Amino acid sequence: MPSQTLPAVWTERHRLHDPGGEVWVGVSIPGTEVVARGDLIRAALAEAGFSIVDPVVHDPSHLHRVHDPAMVDYLRTAHDNWVAAGYPEDPGQDRVVPYVFPLPQAVADRPFRLPAAPSARAGVYTTDTTTLIGPGTYAAALSAADCALTAAEMVLGGTRAVYAACRPPGHHAGRGFFGGSCYLNNAALSAQALRDGGVDRVAVVDLDAHHGNGTQDIFYDRADVLYSSVHVDPGAGWFPHFVGFADERGRGPGEGANLNCPMAPGGGDGPWLEAVEALCTAAAGHRADALVVSLGVDGAAGDPESPLDISADGFCRAAEALAGLGLPTIFVQEGGYDLDRLGGLVVGTLSAFATPGGHR
């Protein structure tokens, strides 16, 4: 049986975002969310015969459907303000990096004052020191959001499944915070666009190796969008460390519409695929009318950012389980950092979804 494909939304504008490394435990390191990722994914899609379409440019006001407008405005202006303050010359840092954070227990119960220094403003919205802002970061993040919104519009128009090749990724960006190499939450924007387009109930299934603390935050109080995730156990020492535990089940009207399946490091395909089945069962139980898959492939064996040890075949089996739901589906790219395997993992997963059983 010839392998089928799905349309892929991709733009070269991802290249505008070159984080130039990250600061981790106080040390500047090269980082793994690199420009090459976006181009490797495109090359693999093209070679496998996927049709590649440009995103439609959207007005940035769409972002306010899931993000705090003040954070969006910060992201838009942060790098210009950083340069104007002279940090590229003194002390010699041309990317926006925080050094101080307004922890709730340190600033609670008094009026919030936006700090005057750009170096201090850099800590207001980010959770960590690994998510640097360069000159083109905001433009690229906007274009990644355009990919996710365009995919949603294609599905609303009747296309069964679409892949949004988003870079930078998004699932660690919440309503009013960003981090973990993410700036704007592409998957949440997709899910919200489906809702706004008339889809009643949406399920987000997050396969990235890390918990999508941003997506969980955005939908935590809502009954209309289920957030569900399988990820390496934050309690075992993994990012995002503070969030992603099994007892986080949603709040208020959203009680029961959040499902976390933390995995022990090194578990491999068996327990991970059992968890994927549980996520599919939850999506069906949610009576979802459409699916948004946060497709990180950083759980793959050999990936430098996770210890999950999932095989390429494991990703194909997960895709087949998702296909079994029979729902209109948007795949949104998240992580995946093993540059030798990234393209093959993404194409293999999407192909298995389009042609269940076709890879065996």
Ligand code: SP5
């Ligand atoms: C989108 C996504 O997958 N974000 C995950 C970011 C996780 N970053 C954790 C901290 C980075 C530390 N990297 C050091 C690697 C040493 N092997």
Ligand code: ZN
């Ligand atoms: Zn990840």
